Amino acid sequence: QVQLVESGGGVVQPGRSLRLSCAASGLAFSSSAMHWVRQAPGKGLEWVAFISYDGSNKAYADSVRGRFSISRDNSKNTLYLQMNSLRAEDTALYYCASPAIPWGQGTLATVSS
Amino acid sequence: ENVLTQSPGTLSLSPGERATLSCRARQSVNNNYLAWFQQKPGQAPRLLIYGASSRATGIPDRFSGSGSGTDFTLTISRLEPEDFAVYYCQQYGTALWTFGQGTKVEIK
Numbered sequence: 001q002v003q004l005v006e007s008g009g010g011v012v013q014p015g016r017s018l019r020l021s022c023a024a025s026g027l028a029f030s031s032s033a034m035h036w037v038r039q040a041p042g043k044g045l046e047w048v049a050f051i052s053y054d055g056s057n058k059a060y061a062d063s064v065r066g067r068f069s070i071s072r073d074n075s076k077n078t079l080y081l082q083m084n085s086l087r088a089e090d091t092a093l094y095y096c097a098s099p100a101i102p103w104g105q106g107t108l109a110t111v112s113s
Numbered sequence: 114e115n116v117l118t119q120s121p122g123t124l125s126l127s128p129g130e131r132a133t134l135s136c137r138a139r140q141s142v143n144n145n146y147l148a149w150f151q152q153k154p155g156q157a158p159r160l161l162i163y164g165a166s167s168r169a170t171g172i173p174d175r176f177s178g179s180g181s182g183t184d185f186t187l188t189i190s191r192l193e194p195e196d197f198a199v200y201y202c203q204q205y206g207t208a209l210w211t212f213g214q215g216t217k218v219e220i221k
Contacts, residue, residue, distance in 0.1 A: 100163035
């Protein structure tokens with residue numbers, strides 16, 4: 001069945017970087033658009049970034065544009081989110097997602113001094 | 114961006130009752146690419162409905178989705194104890210996804 005498994009979260013200081021990964025299985029990853037979505041503690045869902053199936057098109061939420069970068073490796077069925085210049089307000093559970101596909105459990109990124 | 118507004122914010126009902134949740138989009142949702150998710154405390158969002166009305170794998174038939182264009186509805190025909198949770202709608206008709214703010218279904 002379809003499975004998305006996020007990893008790479010942790011605790012980092014403000015201004016530092018973190019790289020999240022998402023391993024996909026059970027779907028045609030190389031032909032699937034992929035997204036990152038986050039949820040801050042006690043808050044709703046916020047879309048973060050999009051990448052087209054071949055990586056040629058990308059889009060970002062205003063809150064992360066210029067700091068975050070989405071990428072993918074279709075040979076490894078893996079999606080990435082490089083997060084730079086992290087702020088306290090970036091603290092959240094980060095989920096990778098594809099349209100109409102069940103989500104994984106997410107990975108927690110905590111930005112704190 | 115296509116803002117989604119969910120109503121009501123909170124729905125207080127008893128087990129066995131019918132729940133009707135609304136999601137209204139500012140602009141027409143492309144291809145009716147509208148999904149509904151259920152989220153319980155400490156858990157990831159669970160996909161219930163996609164394409165406005167198609168149930169995801171393993172979702173009980175008491176959950177149904179309807180609507181098109183800008184107005185969508187999630188109906189739970191008879192609430193079971195495990196259905197009390199927060200529900201989100203999502204449009205995925207554009208690359209810039211948007212989510213509603215959520216409706217909490219609580220036990221009356």
